[in-house]
Amino acid sequence: MEVKSARILFVEDDEDDYILTVEQLEKLDNYHFEIDWVTTRDEALHKLQCNEHDICLLDHQLGAYTGLDVLHQANELGSHVPIIMLTGQPDEELDKLALDGGAADFLSKGEISDARFARAIRYAISRVEVQKARQQSIDAQTESRSKDRFIAHLSHELRTPLTSILGYAELLINSDKANQAHEELSAILNNGNHLLSLLNDILDLSKIAAGKLQLKSESVMFSSFIGDILTLMYVPAASKGLALHCECINRIPKNIITDPTRLRQVIINLMYNAIKFTQKGSVTLKIEYDQITSPELLKISVSDTGVGIPKKDLDSIFTPFQQLEKVAMKGEAGSGLGLAISNELIRRMDGEISVESEVNKGSTFTVILPLAPSCRSDLESLEIGISDIQPKQEYAPLQGSVLVVDDLKDIRQLVGGMCRSYGLNVSYAKNGQQAVTIIESGEHNIDLVIMDIHMPVMDGKQAIVNIRKQGFAKPIFALTAARMKGSDKELKQLGFNNVISKPVRQTELYDQLADSLARQKQENNNHSYHVPERLSNHVLIVEDDKDAAELIVLLLQSLKINAEAVLNYQSGLQKLSNNNNYTHVFVDKNLPDGDGLELIKQIEALCPDPIDISLVSGEEVDSDTAAKYGINRSLLKPINLEQLRSIFSSTKHKEI
Incomplete structure (x- = not known):
């Protein structure tokens, strides 16, 4: 006892x-x-x-x-x-x-x-124990609330200057003002994005520790999901001359039920680590499913031929802030949080993650996930061909304007970056509905569209039907990982001119674009159709950080959008009181003289006509708060050009 x-x-x-x-x-x-x-x-x-x-x-x-x-x-x-x-x-x-x-x-x-004395002593001690437990609980809750407030404040304070750093770097890279400093600006942008990824890692870990990280499960087309990941990983692998392989053992589920954002985060982290710590050889993504012996489990593994991990370190690599001494001495960038976060995410998916490794021979990280019964019967063969790594090439410049449509920001930026490297102008849309709106507006004079097939809101198949109905006869490429037998024929019958496989290879994409644009120019096959005149936009930014406010104005002006900024709650209120012609208002959540959410309430009262309101914050805003205050969208700092382009390409507003 x-x-x-x-x-x-x-x-x-x-x-x-x-x-x-x-x-x-x-x-x-x-x-x-x-x-x-x-x-x-x-x-x-x-x-x-x-x-x-x-x-x-x-x-x-x-x-x-x-x-x-x-x-x-x-x-x-x-x-x-x-x-x-x-x-x-x-x-x-x-x-x-x-x-x-x-x-x-x-x-x-x-x-x-007497026994009464013993009872009195025991009762007093028990009461003390209860009081101590209650006080410990109160202290823990207070500490947790203080930590949450600190993390939220830290997020806001770091994201605000990052908005200026990343935004101005991106703005200068895309302009003619600093052609001679392109390499230096790219370094600023890349390191700023790395800093942002470290911040996101810390915030993820704090959410996990506080029990506030929520998974959002949905049905995911597995082949497209894997193809997107390989597309992203092909570029860093190619830059190091590593072979990238994908193996599927047996037929695999056509769909899985999971949180796609978080599972994608885990697999990309494992593959990125494999590429980072492999100097020569290969990285392999393997998907295994055994319908006979283990129909309830899906196995995903990432193997490399890299430096390997000593046995003494295998038990600690999933611990937060742990980095191998050898790795740290080599100056490999990272927070030491990626594997810890991956471990926690997989655990919350009721799965498990393990590692096998041998020094100087490589490592294999294996994720085992439970598979919902509804996903166990609909299986398909998946073959994703990845060509040999090709040396960096110089491309003859192309002329034209391309619209890249994909729901994943990383894929949009990757494909768009490839197109820009060929000399093409690039516009973006994150779903089929936005693509339809952009084509209909005629604002960008699009010469060619590269469109993902599997997207929310409106997928690529629905979008091309709507686009062709408008009379748009220029080339449209399908972007897909799921190239099954007969799929190319079906896509071309819908109106696609070509099909690009994921992972996207830069040389293959260049050849397809060059051929299509050359034929288009030669045939002069530009069908005319009526395009309604683009309606004007008038934007007010209420942001207390002067640099961030000026940057958003400049980014909007680069999109030929009329914008102005004020630095506090009262100035925003005064502007709106004197002018009801604003079509958009961006409101920072934390203003020095008032709450941004309360300002949004005032905006709705002051403006009789509907107005598009975006809340800008250094922390995530839940959907209930957004609905309560009539917020159209919540933007997490730092704000970039693509976010703004996406907003104004998907909405129509009154003429002023």
């Missing part, structure tokens, strides 16, 4: 009574007492004020003073120690006065040898 310990303050000026009481305390089973003995009122008050004891046994008669005097003064001094009053003779009136004064109990010294 567990032995409980307690520290007792015994206030007694009679040594015989002290000895008798200690003997009784020692007879209590399963208790160990540390006893501090004092004989005067002043000593007692000094000890009680320190709140270092679990119980105080207090004699009622202390020379010229009484225990009641000590009891009252102890309360005034802020003592929280439970006090059991002891007296030579039973006295009901004194008993009442002691209990009214805050004593935990009142006993006569003649009862010390």
